[in-house]
Amino acid sequence: GGGIWAADGSELLLISSITTALSADWALSGPERGAVVTLVYVGVLLGNALSGSAGDLWGRRPPILLSYLCIVLFSVLSALSWSLWSMGACRMCVGMAFGLGQPAWNTLGAEISPGDSRVLVNAASQLLFVLGELYSAALIWADDPQLRELRWRWLLALGALPSLAFGLAACWCLAESPKYLVAKGRFAEAREALSGIALANGRE
Numbered sequence: 001g002g003g004i005w006a007a008d009g010s011e012l013l014l015i016s017s018i019t020t021a022l023s024a025d026w027a028l029s030g031p032e033r034g035a036v037v038t039l040v041y042v043g044v045l046l047g048n049a050l051s052g053s054a055g056d057l058w059g060r061r062p063p064i065l066l067s068y069l070c071i072v073l074f075s076v077l078s079a080l081s082w083s084l085w086s087m088g089a090c091r092m093c094v095g096m097a098f099g100l101g102q103p104a105w106n107t108l109g110a111e112i113s114p115g116d117s118r119v120l121v122n123a124a125s126q127l128l129f130v131l132g133e134l135y136s137a138a139l140i141w142a143d144d145p146q147l148r149e150l151r152w153r154w155l156l157a158l159g160a161l162p163s164l165a166f167g168l169a170a171c172w173c174l175a176e177s178p179k180y181l182v183a184k185g186r187f188a189e190a191r192e193a194l195s196g197i198a199l200a201n202g203r204e
Contacts, residue, residue, distance in 0.1 A: 001064045001105035001174055002125035003166025007071050008098045009132030014159045015040060015091060017140055018152035022087070025152075032084055036091060043092035047099020054100065059184075060108035061176045067101025068167030070094070075160035079153045111177040112197055132162055 019033040028036075047067075054063045071094055078090040105125065113121045139158055144150050175197060181190035 001101075001108055001170060002121075002128050003162065003170070004064065004067055004071075004098065004101040004105055005125045006128040006132035006135070006166065007068070007163040008102070009129035010136045010159050010162050011071070011075065011094055011098075011132075012040065013133045013136040014140070014155055017136070017147060018150050018155060020147060021150040021152045022084075026084060028084060036084070036088055039088045039092040040095040040098075043095020043097075044099040045095075046092075047096035047101075048103060049099075050096075051100050051103040055104045055107060055180075059176050059180050060104045060111070061170075061174055063104040064101045064108065064174065065167065065170060067097045067104070068163050068170060070097035070100075071163040072160045072167065075156055075163070079156040108174075108177050111179045112175070135162060 016037050019028075019036060022028055022036065023033055051063060074090045074093040074097065078087060078094065081087040081090055106122065109121045109125065110118050136155075136159060139155055140147065140150065143155060175193045176189070178190040178193045178197070181187070181193060
């Protein structure tokens with residue numbers, strides 16, 4: 001679940017780094033370049049506004065998985081965009097995916113962690129943000145360290161890889177919150193989730 005933070009770091013660094021290349025291809029003005037980045041944060045705001053209700057209605061796990069799916073989908077669509085507005089719409093949707101998944105993971109991470117480990121779990125998630133930035137920085141360095149002729153379509157497509165990898169891992173490994181399941185009266189599923197968590201931690 002914390003991989004959403006890695007995806008966030010990767011995508012934000014990429015989009016802020018390719019605006020000059022976008023401007024060269026599409027003859028964008030300064031405000032238009034800024035709008036492409038700003039729309040990501042508008043999307044985060046909208047996703048945050050929806051995340052709490054989604055988590056209470058469907059659980060913590062579904063918003064996280066949906067977030068990964070949307071990040072991959074709209075990152076690839078960003079790489080295929082043909083205008084400022086198509087790019088802006090796709091990047092706003094990527095931002096909404098961040099905004100939807102991050103609060104859900106923060107809640108789930110707290111609910112499945114021992115009380116004395118919650119700060120460590122949250123810190124590890126924030127560290128993944130930096131690792132995501134390092135991933136994108138490496139891509140940019142390999143393509144054009146001077147940022148003059150970046151192949152921005154290729155970079156945006158590669159930027160989706162962390163979300164794809166973490167999303168596949170989450171489909172396989174990420175359990176629903178036992179606390180949420182108990183609150184919804186799904187006691188058998190809660191016991192199963194707790195058993196899985198205990199097994200993963202080497203306990204019966």
